[in-house]
Amino acid sequence: MLTTRRCACLQRFATAKRCQLWRVLRYQSTVPSPTSTIPPALLGRAQALAAEHAELSKQLNSEYDTRIAKKAGSLSAVVTALNGWELTSNSLPELQQLIKDPSTDPELRSLAEEELQSTTEKLSSLSSDLQKSLIPEHPFAQMQCLIEIRPGAGGDEAGIFAGNLLQMYQGYCRRQGLRVNILKFDATKTQGLENSIQEAVLEIETPGAYDMLRCEAGVHRVQRVPATEVKGRTHTSAVSVLVLPNFPSQGEDELGESNFEDPSNDYYVDPTDVRTDVMRAKGAGGQHVNTTDSAVRLTHLPTNTVVAIQDSRSQQQNRAKAWQILRAKLAQARRDAREEEMAQLRLSIVGVSKMGRGDKVRTYNWGQQRVTDHRSGITLHHLDDILEGGESLDKVMASVREWLKMQDLQLLVADEEAARAKADI
Amino acid sequence: MPRLPTSIILRARALHPLLPLLLRPCRDLSSARNELRWLREHAIANREVTLTSSGSIKTSWPQHLYQMCRSRARGKPLQYILGSQPFGELEILCRRGVLIPRPETENITTHLASLLLSPPSRPQHPLRILDLCTGTGCIPLLLHSLLAPRTPSLHLHGVDISPAALTLAAKNLSHNITKSQLRANAREQISFTHGDIFAAGAKPWCESKWDILISNPPYISPSSFNATTSRSVRNYEPKSALVPSSADPIAGNPESYADTGDRFYPRLLDLAERVSARVLLVEVADMEQAVRVGEMVVEKGRGVWDGCEIWRDWPAAGAEEGGEVVEVKGGDVRVRGEGNGRAVLAWKGEDGGRMVGKKKASASG
Ligand SMILES: C[S@@+](CC[C@H](N)C(=O)[O-])C[C@H]1O[C@@H](n2cnc3c(N)ncnc32)[C@H](O)[C@@H]1O
Numbered sequence: 001m002l003t004t005r006r007c008a009c010l011q012r013f014a015t016a017k018r019c020q021l022w023r024v025l026r027y028q029s030t031v032p033s034p035t036s037t038i039p040p041a042l043l044g045r046a047q048a049l050a051a052e053h054a055e056l057s058k059q060l061n062s063e064y065d066t067r068i069a070k071k072a073g074s075l076s077a078v079v080t081a082l083n084g085w086e087l088t089s090n091s092l093p094e095l096q097q098l099i100k101d102p103s104t105d106p107e108l109r110s111l112a113e114e115e116l117q118s119t120t121e122k123l124s125s126l127s128s129d130l131q132k133s134l135i136p137e138h139p140f141a142q143m144q145c146l147i148e149i150r151p152g153a154g155g156d157e158a159g160i161f162a163g164n165l166l167q168m169y170q171g172y173c174r175r176q177g178l179r180v181n182i183l184k185f186d187a188t189k190t191q192g193l194e195n196s197i198q199e200a201v202l203e204i205e206t207p208g209a210y211d212m213l214r215c216e217a218g219v220h221r222v223q224r225v226p227a228t229e230v231k232g233r234t235h236t237s238a239v240s241v242l243v244l245p246n247f248p249s250q251g252e253d254e255l256g257e258s259n260f261e262d263p264s265n266d267y268y269v270d271p272t273d274v275r276t277d278v279m280r281a282k283g284a285g286g287q288h289v290n291t292t293d294s295a296v297r298l299t300h301l302p303t304n305t306v307v308a309i310q311d312s313r314s315q316q317q318n319r320a321k322a323w324q325i326l327r328a329k330l331a332q333a334r335r336d337a338r339e340e341e342m343a344q345l346r347l348s349i350v351g352v353s354k355m356g357r358g359d360k361v362r363t364y365n366w367g368q369q370r371v372t373d374h375r376s377g378i379t380l381h382h383l384d385d386i387l388e389g390g391e392s393l394d395k396v397m398a399s400v401r402e403w404l405k406m407q408d409l410q411l412l413v414a415d416e417e418a419a420r421a422k423a424d425i
Numbered sequence: 426m427p428r429l430p431t432s433i434i435l436r437a438r439a440l441h442p443l444l445p446l447l448l449r450p451c452r453d454l455s456s457a458r459n460e461l462r463w464l465r466e467h468a469i470a471n472r473e474v475t476l477t478s479s480g481s482i483k484t485s486w487p488q489h490l491y492q493m494c495r496s497r498a499r500g501k502p503l504q505y506i507l508g509s510q511p512f513g514e515l516e517i518l519c520r521r522g523v524l525i526p527r528p529e530t531e532n533i534t535t536h537l538a539s540l541l542l543s544p545p546s547r548p549q550h551p552l553r554i555l556d557l558c559t560g561t562g563c564i565p566l567l568l569h570s571l572l573a574p575r576t577p578s579l580h581l582h583g584v585d586i587s588p589a590a591l592t593l594a595a596k597n598l599s600h601n602i603t604k605s606q607l608r609a610n611a612r613e614q615i616s617f618t619h620g621d622i623f624a625a626g627a628k629p630w631c632e633s634k635w636d637i638l639i640s641n642p643p644y645i646s647p648s649s650f651n652a653t654t655s656r657s658v659r660n661y662e663p664k665s666a667l668v669p670s671s672a673d674p675i676a677g678n679p680e681s682y683a684d685t686g687d688r689f690y691p692r693l694l695d696l697a698e699r700v701s702a703r704v705l706l707v708e709v710a711d712m713e714q715a716v717r718v719g720e721m722v723v724e725k726g727r728g729v730w731d732g733c734e735i736w737r738d739w740p741a742a743g744a745e746e747g748g749e750v751v752e753v754k755g756g757d758v759r760v761r762g763e764g765n766g767r768a769v770l771a772w773k774g775e776d777g778g779r780m781v782g783k784k785k786a787s788a789s790g
Contacts, residue, residue: 188440188458276742278528285738285765286529286710287645287667289655290502291456292463293528294511310459314511315528 038085038127041416042134042409049078049134081130088123095119135408138211139335140245145210146183146328147202148242152219157226158237159196161364163187164387165220165239166200169213171389176212179205183321184311192227201325203246210245215400217243218361225366234367238360244328245335267331274326275299278315298322305329362396371396376403443491446498450657460503464493467507500657513567515606518597522589524666526563529738530641530708533768534564536740537639537706538571540782551578555635555700557622557693558642559583560666562594562615566601568639569611584620584630587665591617622692635700636780641708642689643669649686686710690718698729703777705730705770712751712766719753722771730771732783738764 056072059065098104098112149165151158173180184201204213221238229235247267277297283289295310296318307326309318362373369383371392376399382392429448437444437454447457447464472486493506504510504519511517512526513535519525541552552572556564565581572579585591594617601607620628645653645667654667669688690707697705705722709715715735722733735751740762750757760766772778 276739278739284653284711286527286708286767287524287641287643288653288658288710290504290525290527290658290662291451291655292460292503292510293456295455295459310455312511313463314514315531316511316513 037124038131039413039416041413041420042131044420045134045412045416046078046082046130049075050082053079077133078130081126081133085123085126085130088119088126092116092119092123131409132405134412135405138214140214140331141211142207143210143245144207144247145204145213146242146244146246146325147204147213147216148244148325149197149200149202150240150242151197152238152240155237156190156196156228157222157235158239159187159198160190160194160226161220161222161237162197162200162239163195164222164364165241166197166202168387168389168393169202169216171387172393173202173204173389175389177206178209178212181205183325184309190228194227203324205246210243212397214243215397215404216241218359221360221363223363223365223367242332244325244332246324246328267327269300269323269327269330273301275301276319294318296322298326300326300330303330303333305333361400373400376400443494446494449498450500460497461494463503463507464497465490468493500660502657502661505661512563513570515563515566515570515597515601516604517561517563517566518593518600519561520589520593521661522663523587523593524560524590524662526561529764529767530564531567532739533706533708533736534567534639535571536736537637537781538568539741541572541780542575543782551580552576552637553580553633553635554582554637554639555630555702556581556583557638557640557696558666558689559585559594559617560587560590560641562590562597562617564639564641565615566597566607566611569615570601570607573608573611573614579614581615582630582635583615583617584622585617586619586621587663588619590666591619622689622696631696631699633700635702637704637706638693638697638700638702639706640689640693642693643667644686644689644708644710644714646686685714685717687714687717690721694721694725697771698725703773704780705772706768708768709766715766715769716751716753716758718769719751719758722769723754723756723758729773731773732778733769733771734759734761735766736760736768736770737762738767740768 053072053075056068056075059068060072095112095116099109099116104112147169149162149169151162170180172178181203182200183203184199186198186200187195188198190196219238219240221236223234223236225232226235245267275298277299278293278295292313294313294315295308296315297306297308298319299306305326307322307329309322309325311321312318359374361375362371364371364383364387366383368381370379370381371383371386372379373396376396378396378399380386380392380396382390385392386396429452433454434445434448437448437457440454440458441461444454444457444461447460448454451457451460468486468490472489496506497503502519502525504525505521508520509516509518510526512531517526554565554568556562559565562583565583569579569581583594585594598607598611598615598617602609602611618628618630620630643666647668650664650668651659658667669686693707694705707718709718712735719733719735722730733753735758737760742763749760751760752758770781772781772783
């Protein structure tokens with residue numbers, strides 16, 4: 001409130017001095033122009049969207065249409081952010097002139113200096129709001145998700161670390177109030193009676209979980225002295241974490257009540273592309289044998305994606321689980337393929353690359369009780385709290401989400417520039 | 426049975442002290458690990474916690490687990506130890522003296538239900554299905570669980586010669602209603618009666634009309650019983666459920682069925698005619714038996730059956746067009762799916778053909 005009032009009175013002073021301002025403007029080359037805090041490409045995009053919003057609003061005034069209303073609604077955040085940013089940034093040059101003008105009286109100058117500082121701060125947060133409003137929502141953002149955890153090289157040690165990560169995510173979900181189930185748990189006990197995991201899949205049933213957890217995808221690395229290591233040497237092993245979009249369905253059903261019948265949908269899987277193998281021992285079968293062979297393996301032939309489930313004695317349940325995981329995998333793969341294509345395009349135009357799925361994203365170092373995320377660069381020393389899925393993990397994840405946003409922004413700028421370059425040709 | 430390689434036994438022992446016991450009946454490590462997990466879950470879920478006189482807690486589940494693994498090592502079927510077998514979405518209770526339901530039966534029953542429900546054939550009038558040799562009752566129960574949600578009126582009836590099987594079938598009906606795996610109307614729509622399918626004379630179930638006759642009869646020939654069945658089947662499951670008894674009268678030509686497991690099929694075909702069934706589905710042991718049953722169907726002539734086909738273990742799998750055929754009595758019979766030969770389907774009239782998804786009634790023979 002106070003700021004607004006001060007602003008208003010400043011404005012009065014400023015108007016009085018307008019003729020002087022123009023004169024001084026020519027000497028202001030060292031002060032960064034306020035627009036430089038937001039890439040011109042993005043500003044252009046924001047303005048184009050605002051113009052589109054205005055056009056849609058006009059249409060709505062003459063005739064209401066839910067589809068147009070929805071579209072306009074989705075743009076309103078950009079419009080609000082742009083207005084706020086423009087208003088503030090427009091007040092900046094006048095302040096700068098006042099300060100530089102030798103004839104400004106000292107009282108007004110100190111007021112202007114103070115004002116300049118707070119406005120600049122405000123502007124930087126407004127500009128980041130504006131930029132973020134331009135990032136399109138991730139298409140899977142509202143989804144539930146699956147987390148698949150698999151050890152990489154490193155034998156039992158990697159398997160044990162996979163178990164640590166599984167517990168970390170279970171703890172995190174419990175604390176965040178997310179509903180979580182274990183969909184697949186394939187583990188053996190080691191000599192030291194710890195679980196060594198070959199593969200685990202968690203299902204997080206809360207909508208929006210995909211957006212919360214997608215920052216966890218990638219290779220997680222552990223550095224510690226394994227329990228089995230006699231010479232006390234530190235080993236490094238790795239576990240890969242996949243985060244997949246999940247659909248609240250009961251999987252495939254031979255009676256044909258699938259909800260995924262739209263072929264344009266990422267989750268659509270043509271049943272004729274999937275081979276089902278029931279892993280039954282070769283032989284007569286039927287009344288001749290009575291072993292419980294309920295394992296089900298699905299192979300998506302076009303992509304050779306294989307999902308095998310043998311957790312339950314019920315072949316029907318195993319099949320449903322296998323379909324659920326297969327759908328999630330294929331949807332993610334399709335999305336990755338599209339992203340890859342986009343990335344190639346960008347690379348060829350502006351040279352922005354993105355961290356691939358195979359890159360290591362985080363290191364957990366036992367000796368130093370430290371966790372470093374290689375994307376955001378954050379390092380925390382609360383290893384235990386992180387492994388329990390505690391608040392320190394929130395901090396790490398928040399920093400990665402912020403990093404992801406910056407990546408998205410960079411891509412957005414690149415896309416805009418590419419589009420402009422194309423338009424210029 | 427060949428000896429297991431020592432290396433596997435050693436690996437099993439390294440993983441868990443009880444695994445070598447389970448390796449004996451399972452023969453491979455991954456099934457043994459699955460069984461250990463299920464047995465362990467069962468032991469923990471059913472544990473009895475008692476307080477000793479000194480007030481300390483005594484839980485017996487590890488001992489229970491150990492005993493179960495010992496029984497399993499001797500060949501006792503897992504389903505008798507745990508007391509049940511999943512079948513579709515149902516849990517079928519299993520007791521010694523009654524045959525354990527097989528996954529192949531689950532597959533063909535599910536496939537039949539999916540045909541009955543697919544568009545051209547949706548039943549309008551009350552659908553009546555007769556299951557002969559019903560055992561645990563698994564077939565009518567699964568059909569009810571699959572069909573009832575989309576079939577306004579159903580009647581399913583199971584017949585078996587074994588009183589133990591009938592008691593268990595009735596239990597299975599209640600058990601699955603209690604567990605909400607079956608709708609409450611299953612109690613009125615499913616019934617079981619005692620009966621010998623070879624018995625002469627009128628029984629209520631063979632006096633009325635049925636749309637579909639389904640059966641998984643004993644089909645193993647006495648001479649191959651020892652060679653083809655696993656030790657666990659031989660030692661623990663009722664032979665009368667597996668091998669047609671020699672006392673059963675042989676319908677038709679005695680020579681051609683001698684010492685084969687085919688004895689039930691001519692009788693089932695006669696009964697199907699008698700109850701005016703328009704669809705017949707019988708389970709068989711293998712492709713040879715399927716072809717022999719196919720011959721019996723074709724011999725009945727056009728007036729009785731209009732078409733016939735053979736299903737493998739997974740009838741829904743594989744190519745829809747340009748499929749496999751097998752020659753039966755000079756004509757071609759369609760073979761569907763993948764796996765071993767597992768069932769023979771026959772239909773009568775346009776109506777019967779439509780029920781199982783045949784566009785028009787055409788004889789494949
Ligand atoms: C192979 S079992 C099938 C059981 C069950 N339908 C299933 O699929 O699991 C054959 C059943 O036929 C019964 N059975 C044997 N001879 C019979 C007869 N003459 N009349 C009626 N049932 C008979 C046995 O008691 C046994 O339950």
